[in-house]
Amino acid sequence: MPALVLTPAERRAQRADAHHLAPVVTIGSDGLTDAVAREADRALAAHGLIKVRAMVDDRAARETMLATLAEQLGAAPVQHIGKLFVLWRPLPPDATVIEHEDRRSTPRVVKLVKFSKSGNHRPVVKKIKVMGNQRVTAGGKIKRARTRSASVKKNPG
Numbered sequence: 001m002p003a004l005v006l007t008p009a010e011r012r013a014q015r016a017d018a019h020h021l022a023p024v025v026t027i028g029s030d031g032l033t034d035a036v037a038r039e040a041d042r043a044l045a046a047h048g049l050i051k052v053r054a055m056v057d058d059r060a061a062r063e064t065m066l067a068t069l070a071e072q073l074g075a076a077p078v079q080h081i082g083k084l085f086v087l088w089r090p091l092p093p094d095a096t097v098i099e100h101e102d103r104r105s106t107p108r109v110v111k112l113v114k115f116s117k118s119g120n121h122r123p124v125v126k127k128i129k130v131m132g133n134q135r136v137t138a139g140g141k142i143k144r145a146r147t148r149s150a151s152v153k154k155n156p157g
Helices: 008-018 034-047 059-073
Strands: 023-027 049-054 076-081 084-088 108-114 124-130 134-136 142-144
Touching: 008 049, 008 076, 008 084, 023 034, 034 049, 034 059, 049 059, 059 076, 059 084, 124 134
Parallel strands: 023 049
Antiparallel strands: 049 084, 076 084, 108 124, 134 142
8 A cells, every 4th residue: 555645734733633642553673563564554543643663773774664664554654753653544434333213222321410409408319220212301300202293284294
């Protein structure tokens, strides 16, 4: 895969986003191995923007590692400062999420807080399991959620 090319403005934005990141992949004394490339590929697939630390003292070797890694993974080399590389690849569209219209949400636990009528007592906290077809009203009651019926006037038969 050829390495991606970024414009200077895109590169600047990616550098700013990567500033707070910690290195997630480390290239050891063995150099750029298949295991390192696989791990960097997994990290790019999960995060899109990663930092890589190279434990090699030779600057020319680090530059070739960055170019090789970017070429192998189809990523854009964003930055190379000392022993740190920053690589970016756009996140793939998530194909595992399938939307079902008839799916209900899972049961969830909701905390209901009822305050005392006089301010002297502690509020009562109850944990209630709310099923997928239920909702909690503002008063703390649980009601079954219904689909909203359309107006008869708007939809003449």
